[in-house]
Amino acid sequence: MERNTVYPFSAIVGQDRMKLALILNIINPRISGVLIRGEKGTAKSTAVRALADVLPMIEVVSGCPFQLSPGDEQVACSDCSNRECSERIIAGRPVEVIRRKVRVVELPVGATEDRVVGTMDLEHALKKGEKRFEPGILAAAHRGILYLDEIDLLDDHVVDVLLDSAAMGINTVEREGVSFIHPASFTLVGTMNPEEGELRPQLLDRFGLCVGIEGIRSSPERVDVMERRIAFEENPGGFCLRWEDESGKTAGRIGAAIGLYPKVKVNRNKFFSIARRCVEAGVDGHRADIITLKTARALAAWNGRCEVLDEDVEIAVELALPHRMRRQPFEEIGAPGKAARAGV
Amino acid sequence: METFSYPFSAVVGQEEMKLALVLNAVEPRIGGVLIRGEKGTAKSTAVRALRGLLPDIKVVAGCVCSCDPDDNSRLCPECAEMIVSGRRPGSEYRRVPIVNLPLNVTEEMVAGGLDLEVALRKGRRCFQAGLLAAANRGILYIDEVNLLDDHIVDIILDAASSGVNAVEIEGLSIRHPSRFILAGTMNPEEGDLRPQLLDRFGLCVEVVGEMDVERRVELMEMRERYDTDPWEFVSLFLREERDVSAHIIRARHAIREVAFPAYLGGLVSELCLQNNVAGHRADIVIKYAATALAAFECRAEVTAGDIRRVAGMALLHRRRDALPPPPESDNPERKENDTDDKKDNGGREEDNPGNQPENSNMDEKDEPDNMAEEFCAGLPETEGPADTPEAGEPSEEVFEPGSTFKVQRFKQEKDRLLRCGSGRRSRTRTAQKTGRYVKSILSNRYPDIAVDATIRAAAPYQGQRKKQDGMAVSIRKDDIRRKVREKRIGNFLLFLVDASGSMGVRARMTATKGAILSLLMDAYQKRDRVAMVTFRRKEAVVNLPPTSSVELAVRHLREMPVGGRTPLTDGLVKGFKLLKVHFLKEPSARPIAIIITDGRANVSTGSGIAPQDEAIVTAEKMAYEERIKFVVVDTEEPGIMKLGFAARLAAALGAEYFRTEDLKAGDLVDIVRRRL
Structure with missing residues (x-):
């Protein structure tokens, strides 16, 4: 799809939590993803696709199937299908570099495992009699955003593989006669409809943040939604143009926040308050603490501050903890589970 | 890929896990460690970090199996040949191999297989070593070991027990040493391991998150520093790492x-x-x-x-x-x-930590959670039978939703559930092109060609065959291999629950709900599909259309009211219809219908036959559908007044028949499992 025809990110009415969560993930990809839980027709997919609009630029080796940046450890190169480029790199000669936006890669619901992790290049094998690795979706998603629509509909084993890579930042392939390793660190963005059933806790935990969204209740805003949608459908180009400024501003702010992030200081007492909140919530393990901290920092950066305030922690907790509360398979997310009971 | 990992000494807390890993490093004969624990407790981090502590090993130069040049008894065929032919193998030092077994691994990659490239180019059969060779004298690390496919587990078990990997493929017979430390991590919530594999791990440790705020803060700080500047962080811990490493080396001697x-x-x-x-x-x-x-x-x-x-x-x-x-x-x-x-x-x-509620004294609403929790925790002890009598805790008003059962009683059942559940998911070969590619077979129908296997089959003959236009490989019809795929199928469980007043007597419904809940738990781990039909008052209702959301089922179960008369026939019919529809979608399905009732019917569908007889007649008709497996659970209380209606129903259906008492022992669960 052409860039121009994507609904602009800033034109999405409401759903601020979701937008914020997405933005925070762009600021620091190590927050490791967002899970968007919500009913049908609440702009979940629109928002994720629209992200492309406000994503920052990165440097990528031109034509590299693994989206490597010029300075990257060139692990995948020796077996790369892009011969010309890999020879250059191995010989230490400079390669062509392009600047492009961070990409949103969508995982189709019917994706097979081969397609996700990559497999043997059939054509090459038949023609040349050589084994070669044909990169899959994980390679394409490196340094980008991997979007899983309706994550609950994906095959279980595909999800297992995905999470494995997401956790390690590396895709290890050992199948069909090919052994291959390439970097695959991406921001996982998933959407699901809780009516269709919950995800496994293990899976939930891998998503850094979780936002629940619902349809907008106030009618003026609903009217806004309709009007904008119609305007967009009638004249996508014009509509995008009208919102270009707004999107440009958001993109600029994100860029500034990325720059600011490393400078954000966290007072030690914030560490304590985060840890205390996590213990109180009865989360499993320590991922929650770490993610909350990063989220709070990203929030401060997003607001143009160099210091994390209590309110940042507060919002970060709300984004990072609900889906991590130690809940049993059948409890609802956010339901007063054990955490609440422990407090009594 | 040489990524630098989080230093071992920087892992905060988790002393027992660290000790277990270190002991294995000192004495590899311990046989590995299994780390069980919740998410986000540095399980994987610690195992990966172990590598930094292990001293380099001396190996035969260039050997894929990392053979020890000083130990002639365990050499791979190549090295053995070298020794036999009198050549002195060169040696080199190598880092201890840590082989990560990814979940997407296929069989021949683990054990090794025919080297495609050599075969294609030279028309020669040549062995390409797999991960088991690479792991020799090192660590075989399996993340999420409980999610690994069973057939892969078998291969690993085989190698682990004998220290040798034997491969028989397409005319090649290879044996090479494969002695490794098995390291695995798992989250018990996702299902358990087969006892056989469990036993292979020398040690097993449980990890839980630190609850102490100070420690948590320390941990966060460490991690943040690592993320900010990994190089600096790693170099900061270099000395400590060296200390531990030196300690290990010294201990080894x-x-x-x-x-x-x-x-x-x-x-x-x-x-x-x-x-x-x-x-x-x-x-x-x-x-x-x-x-x-x-x-x-x-x-x-x-x-x-x-x-x-x-x-x-x-x-x-x-x-x-x-x-x-x-x-x-x-x-x-x-x-x-x-x-x-x-x-x-x-x-x-x-x-048990304080926040784990004890079994008693919970207000009733909490109890199912409590049970769930213990269930998932992989619940430990078999409580003495002494606890069982009080199990049937006076039941609440029958019309109230959420009448519950006592935890204790189901403990044993749960135990079984989990343990037998090591073969956790029912697998089936699938005809569709979905599912995981597990192996290939010779076949003359080609909807789903296994390219690698096909080329491999053709490879040895490339020398003799004539090359066709520009293709490097000439493939004939008899080379073609088809993929065999396995899919984890969830089963389809239909619960037909009698919610009439007669079921409401004392502990009956609580027990029944408990039983259903147990089955649902099992269904959750297996990702089964479930549906529920309840019948009470005038008619039966499909409470829950077929769904894979076991959560929904549980919610419905909790809210299920009890009372009124018993339209048994209608229940049977509605359930049957539902299954029929399911067959339209999946003709090959083998659903299980679990009918939970006392068999007493008193509402007819208007056919003019007495309700009781009507139900039996209907049941007899339903029994013709052979694809459905019926299970009848009789909830009638044992006593002098035994009416045995449910038994008759079961006979008519050709169903397996249980009383609630049997069910307590977990038999129902077993029955279902046998079917799965």
Whole structure:
């Protein structure tokens, strides 16, 4: 799809939590993803696709199937299908570099495992009699955003593989006669409809943040939604143009926040308050603490501050903890589970 | 890929896990470690970090199996040939291999297979070593080991037990050494391991998150510093890493001198006996581990204290009680009181962290959660039968939703659930092009060609065959292999629940709900699809259309009201219709219909026949559908007034028949499982 025809990110009415969560993930990809839980027709997919609009630029080796940046450890190169480029790199000669936006890669619901992790290049094998690795979706998603629509509909084993890579930042392939390793660190963005059933806790935990969204209740805003949608459908180009400024501003702010992030200081007492909140919530393990901290920092950066305030922690907790509360398979997310009971 | 990992010494807390890993590094014969624990507790981080501590090993130069040039007894065929032919193999030092077994692995990549490239180019059969070769003398690390495919597990088990990987493929017969430390991590919530594989792990540790705020802060700080500047962070810990590493190397040499006093042998076997472990591996592991511990701590003799410290880790996953329970998970205090653990199984309850609610005194709403929780925790102890009588806690008003059952009673059942559940998911070969590619077979129908296998089959003949236009490979019809795919299928369970007033008598409904809940738990782990039909008052209602959301089912179950008359026939019919529709979608399905009733019918569908007879007639008709497996659970209370309606119903349906009492023993669960 052409860039121009994507609904602009800033034109999405409401759903601020979701937008914020997405933005925070762009600021620091190590927050490791967002899970968007919500009913049908609440702009979940629109928002994720629209992200492309406000994503920052990165440097990528031109034509590299693994989206490597010029300075990257060139692990995948020796077996790369892009011969010309890999020879250059191995010989230490400079390669062509392009600047492009961070990409949103969508995982189709019917994706097979081969397609996700990559497999043997059939054509090459038949023609040349050589084994070669044909990169899959994980390679394409490196340094980008991997979007899983309706994550609950994906095959279980595909999800297992995905999470494995997401956790390690590396895709290890050992199948069909090919052994291959390439970097695959991406921001996982998933959407699901809780009516269709919950995800496994293990899976939930891998998503850094979780936002629940619902349809907008106030009618003026609903009217806004309709009007904008119609305007967009009638004249996508014009509509995008009208919102270009707004999107440009958001993109600029994100860029500034990325720059600011490393400078954000966290007072030690914030560490304590985060840890205390996590213990109180009865989360499993320590991922929650770490993610909350990063989220709070990203929030401060997003607001143009160099210091994390209590309110940042507060919002970060709300984004990072609900889906991590130690809940049993059948409890609802956010339901007063054990955490609440422990407090009594 | 050489990514630098988080340093071992920078892992905050988790002392027992670190100890287990270090002991394995000192004495590889311990046989690996399984780390069980919740998400985000540095399980994987620690295992990966271990590599930084291990000294380099001396290997035959260029050998894929990392053969030891100083040990002629364990050489791979190539190295052996070299020795036999009188050449002196060159040697080199190599980092200890840590082989990560990804979940997407296929069979021939684990065991090794035909080298495609050589075969294609030279028309020669040549062995390409797999991961088991690469892991020789190193660590085979399986993340999420409980999610690994069964057939892969079999290969690994085989190699682990013999130390040799034997491959028979397309006319090649290869044996090469494959001795490795098995390291695995798993989250018990996702299902358990097969006992056989469990036993392969020398030690087993449980990890839980730190609850202490100070420690959590420390951990966060560490992690943040690492993320900000990994290089700096790693170099900061370089010295500590070296210290530990030096310690390990020293202990490796010292271990030969460490004495194991004879009287301790008695202690070890006593411990093993008390815990009713299977086989003798536990004894041996304890001995090795205790010796390694003594060596690591620079002592010349093993003490009883050493044994106590390691015994917990060695027995945790091997302990069996009357009903062998799976390893327990909630045990943060284990480090301090191994002894108690071993010696006093009954004392386990006290070890539970305070936030784990005890079984009693919970208000009724909490109880199902509580049960769920214990269930998922891989619940430990079989409580004595003494607890069972009070199990049937006076039931609430029958019309009230959420009448519950007592936890205790289902404990045993749950135990079984989990343990037998090691083969967790039902698998089926699938005809569609979905599912995981597990192997290939010769076939003359080609909807789903296994390219790699096909080329491999054709490869050896490339020399003789004529090349066709520009293709490097010439493939003939008889080379073509088809993929065999396996899919984890969830089963389809239909619950037909009698919610009439007669079911509301005292503990009956609580027991029934408990049973259903148990089955639902199982369904959750297997990702089954479920549907529920309840019948009460005038008619039956499809409460829950077929869904894979077991959560929904549970919610419905909790809210299910009880009362009114019994339209049994209508229930049967509605359930049957539902299954018929399901067959339209999936003709090959083999659903299980679980009918939970006392069999007493008093509302007819208007056919003019007496309700009771009508139900029987309907049932007889339904029995013709052979694809459906019926199970009838009779909820009638045992007593003098036995009407036996449900038994008749079962006979008419050709169903397996149970009474609630049988069900308590977990038989129903077993029945369902047999079918799965």
